[in-house]
Amino acid sequence: MKKILLVGNPNTGKSTIFNALTGKHQHTGNWSGKTVGNASGIMRYKGEEFEITDLPGIYSLEPISEDEIQAVECLRSNIADLIVVVLDATCLERNLILASDITRLCTNVIVCVNLIDEAEKKGIEVDTVKLSNMLRVKVIPTKARSGIGIDLLKEAIYTQNEKCRCCCCSPECIYKSCVYSGQDITNNRDRKIDRILTSRVFGIPIMLFMLCCILWITIWGANYPSGILSSLFGRIENILLELFADMPVVRGVLIEGVFRTLSWVVAVMLPPMAIFFPLFTILEDLGYLPRIAFNLDHIFKKVNAHSKMVLSMCMGLGCNAAGVISTRIIESKKERLIAIITNNFMPCNGRFSSLIMLAAVFISGGMFASIKVALAVTAAILSGVFITFMISYILSNTILKGEGSSFILELPPYRAPQPMAIIRRSIRERIVYVLFRAVIVAAPAGALIWLLQNITVNDITLLSHIAGFLDPFARIMGIDGYILTAFIIGLPANEIVIPIVLMCYTGNSGLIEFNSLSELGMLLRAHNWTYITAICAMIFSLNHFPCATTLLTIKKETGSIKWTVLSFLIPTIVGVVLCILANAILRIAAL
Amino acid sequence: MDNAISLTAVPINTAVFIYDIKKSPCRNRLYELGFTKGTRVIPLHINPGKSAVAYFVKGAVIALRNSDAENIYVMGDKA
Ligand SMILES: Nc1nc2c(ncn2[C@@H]2O[C@H](COP(=O)(O)OP(=O)(O)OP(=O)(O)O)[C@@H](O)[C@H]2O)c(=O)[nH]1
Ligand SMILES: [Mg+2]
Numbered sequence: 068m069k070k071i072l073l074v075g076n077p078n079t080g081k082s083t084i085f086n087a088l089t090g091k092h093q094h095t096g097n098w099s100g101k102t103v104g105n106a107s108g109i110m111r112y113k114g115e116e117f118e119i120t121d122l123p124g125i126y127s128l129e130p131i132s133e134d135e136i137q138a139v140e141c142l143r144s145n146i147a148d149l150i151v152v153v154l155d156a157t158c159l160e161r162n163l164i165l166a167s168d169i170t171r172l173c174t175n176v177i178v179c180v181n182l183i184d185e186a187e188k189k190g191i192e193v194d195t196v197k198l199s200n201m202l203r204v205k206v207i208p209t210k211a212r213s214g215i216g217i218d219l220l221k222e223a224i225y226t227q228n229e230k231c232r233c234c235c236c237s238p239e240c241i242y243k244s245c246v247y248s249g250q251d252i253t254n255n256r257d258r259k260i261d262r263i264l265t266s267r268v269f270g271i272p273i274m275l276f277m278l279c280c281i282l283w284i285t286i287w288g289a290n291y292p293s294g295i296l297s298s299l300f301g302r303i304e305n306i307l308l309e310l311f312a313d314m315p316v317v318r319g320v321l322i323e324g325v326f327r328t329l330s331w332v333v334a335v336m337l338p339p340m341a342i343f344f345p346l347f348t349i350l351e352d353l354g355y356l357p358r359i360a361f362n363l364d365h366i367f368k369k370v371n372a373h374s375k376m377v378l379s380m381c382m383g384l385g386c387n388a389a390g391v392i393s394t395r396i397i398e399s400k401k402e403r404l405i406a407i408i409t410n411n412f413m414p415c416n417g418r419f420s421s422l423i424m425l426a427a428v429f430i431s432g433g434m435f436a437s438i439k440v441a442l443a444v445t446a447a448i449l450s451g452v453f454i455t456f457m458i459s460y461i462l463s464n465t466i467l468k469g470e471g472s473s474f475i476l477e478l479p480p481y482r483a484p485q486p487m488a489i490i491r492r493s494i495r496e497r498i499v500y501v502l503f504r505a506v507i508v509a510a511p512a513g514a515l516i517w518l519l520q521n522i523t524v525n526d527i528t529l530l531s532h533i534a535g536f537l538d539p540f541a542r543i544m545g546i547d548g549y550i551l552t553a554f555i556i557g558l559p560a561n562e563i564v565i566p567i568v569l570m571c572y573t574g575n576s577g578l579i580e581f582n583s584l585s586e587l588g589m590l591l592r593a594h595n596w597t598y599i600t601a602i603c604a605m606i607f608s609l610n611h612f613p614c615a616t617t618l619l620t621i622k623k624e625t626g627s628i629k630w631t632v633l634s635f636l637i638p639t640i641v642g643v644v645l646c647i648l649a650n651a652i653l654r655i656a657a658l
Numbered sequence: 659m660d661n662a663i664s665l666t667a668v669p670i671n672t673a674v675f676i677y678d679i680k681k682s683p684c685r686n687r688l689y690e691l692g693f694t695k696g697t698r699v700i701p702l703h704i705n706p707g708k709s710a711v712a713y714f715v716k717g718a719v720i721a722l723r724n725s726d727a728e729n730i731y732v733m734g735d736k737a
Binding site: 126159365478479 | 702704709726
C-alpha cells in the first residue's frame with residue numbers, strides 16, 4: 068500500500084483534505100495548531116488503497132515545538148511514497164517557501180493549492196498551470212471544505228509515478244510570476260471586524276459578553292431536554308422496577324444502581340454538554356480563539372506565561388485531557404509545563420454541567436433564573452482563569468523559573484462556520500462520547516453506590532461509614548461527607564460526581580422527576596444544602612484533582628511522575644484551602 | 659544604515675520594509691513566518707493591553723509581542 072503524507076503550513080486545510088480523502092473525522096478548526104499529532108486513514112480509489120497521514124502544520128523543516136517535531140520527523144524518515152504539500156492560496160508568498168524546500172528534499176511531490184474560494188473573494192488570482200511548470204510538480208487547486216477539486220487530487224495521487232525534477236526558481240520569483248494579488252490589506256472585512264473585536268475599549272467586554280451569552284443559551288436550552296429526559300427515564304424505571312419486582316438484588320444493583328445513575332448522567336449532565344459544545348465550536352471555526360490570546364496577551368506577559376495557553380485553556384473547556392494534549396504547540400518546555408499543570412483550572416464539559424446544577428441550588432426559579440445562573444457560572448469560569456494566572460505566576464517564579472516568553476501567533480481570517488458540520492460533529496463527539504463514558508464509568512459507579520448503600524456493617528451502611536469518616540473534614544470545607552465521597556468516586560470521570568451526590572441523597576426514594584435544573588436545586592436544598600454548601604461545592608468542583616484520563620494524559624505528555632503528581636496536588640490543595648476560606652468567611656458574614 | 663527604526667515605532671497601517679533582525683531567541687521563528695530582509699510589513703492592530711501588535715506579512719496576519727518586534731529593524735522603502 069502506498070503511503071502518502073499531507074504536509075503544509077498550519078491552518079491550510081490539511082485535516083479537511085484528509086477527511087475528504089479518507090472519510091474520517093479528524094478535528095478541524097480555524098486556528099494554527101489544531102492538529103498536534105499524526106493521524107492515518109485509508110483512501111480507496113479505483114480499487115486501490117492508499118494510506119494517508121495527516122500531519123501537524125509546520126512553518127519550516129527546522130521544527131521548534133513538539134507538534135512540529137513529530138511532523139518533521141515523519142517527513143524526514145522517508146517512509147512516504149508521495150508527499151502532498153497543502154498550500155493556502157491566500158498566503159502563497161509564505162507557503163511557497165516551505166513548498167520549494169520540500170520539493171528539494173523529497174522526490175515525489177504533489178502540490179495542492181487549497182482555499183481557492185477565499186482567494187477568489189479576496190481578489191487573489193493564482194496561475195496554477197504556470198505554478199506547476201515552475202515548481203515542476205503537479206499542482207491541484209481545491210476548495211476542500213466544499214469538496215471541489217478533491218476528485219482531481221485523488222486522480223493525481225492515483226496516477227502519480229514520475230519522480231519530479233528539482234525546481235530551480237526561488238519562492239519569491241515563483242510567487243511574483245504566478246500570483247496576482249489585488250487584495251485590500253488594511254481595510255478588508257477581516258480588518259474591520261478585528262478593529263472592533265480587538266479594540267482597546269470593546270475587545271475585552273465583548274469577550275466577556277460572548278462567554279456569558281453562550282452560557283445563558285446553554286443553561287436556558289438545557290432545561291427543556293432535561294425535563295423531558297427525566298420524566299422519560301422515570302417512566303422506564305417504574306416499568307423496569309415492576310418487571311424485576313421479585314428479584315430484589317438484581318433489581319437493586321441494575322435498576323436502582325446502574326440504571327438510575329445512567330439516567331442522572333444522561334438527563335442532567337448531557338443536555339448542557341450537548342448544547343455548549345456546538346456553540347463553542349462556532350467560535351472556534353469563526354477564528355475567534357487566537358483573538359482571545361491577542362486580547363489577553365498583556366496579562367500572560369505579566370505572569371510569565373505563554374499566550375498560546377489561551378488555546379489550550381479553551382480546549383480544556385471541552386475536555387482537560389484534550390487541553391493538555393493541545394499544549395504541544397507551546398514552544399518552550401517550561402511554559403508548556405505551566406500550561407499543563409494549570410489546565411485543570413478550566414472546568415471541562417463534565418464539571419461545567421455540575422457548576423450549572425450547583426448554581427441552580429442558590430438561585431431560585433423565576434423570570435431571570437437562567438440569566439442569573441449564567442452569571443454565576445461565568446463568575447466561576449472567570450475565577451478559574453484568575454487562579455490560572457495566579458498559579459502560573461507562582462510557578463514561573465519558583466520551580467519553573469526561566470527566560471521571559473515570546474508570543475508569536477497567527478490571526479487567521481474569519482470564516483463562516485458550517486452549521487450542519489458542527490451539529491454532526493457535536494452529536495458524534497459529545498452525545499456518543501458521553502453515552503459511551505456513561506456506560507463505561509457511570510454504570511459500574513452506580514452499581515458500587517447501590518452496594519455501598521445496601522451492605523451494612525454494625526447496622527450502618529458502608530456508604531454512611533465512608534461519608535461519616537470524611538464528614539468532619541468535609542464540614543470544615545463547607546460541604547458534607549457525601550459530596551466529598553462523590554468527588555472521590557468521581558475520579559474516573561467528572562460527569563458522574565453530581566449524579567452520585569443525587570444517588571446518595573435520593574437513596575431508596577426512587578427517581579425524582581423534575582422539570583428544570585432549578586427544581587433539581589430545590590431537591591438538594593431539602594437535604595440541608597445552603598447557599599454556602601453550593602458555593603463550596605462549586606469551588607471544589609472547579610479546583611480539585613484532574614480526572615483519571617487527564618492524569619494519564621499528563622503522564623504521557625510530560626513523561627514524568629513528578630509533574631503528574633504536582634498536577635494532582637496543586638489544584639487539590641488550592642481547592643481545599645479556598646473551600647475552607649470561603650466557608651469561614653461566608654459563615655462569619657452570615658452571623 | 660542609520661535611518662532604520664524599530665518595528666514597534668511604526669504607526670498603524672504604514673507599510674515598511676525589513677532591514678535587519680537582531681539576534682534573539684525567536685529570530686528563527688520570525689524568519690520562518692516570513693519576517694525576512696526586504697519583506698514588506700504593515701502593522702494592523704494593537705491589542706487592548708498594548709503589549710502586542712498584529713502585522714500583515716507575506717499574506718498572513720501575525721501577532722507579535724512588542725518585546726520581540728523590537729528586534730526587527732525596518733525602513734520606509736526597500737533598501
Ligand atoms: N473557505 C474554506 N475554508 C476551508 C477550506 N479548507 C479548509 N477550510 C477551513 O479552514 C480551517 C482550517 O482547516 P484545517 O483542516 O483544520 O487545517 P489544518 O491545515 O489541518 O490546520 P492545523 O492542523 O492547525 O495545521 C477550518 O476551519 C476549515 O473549515 C476551503 O477550501 N475553503
Ligand atoms: Mg490539522
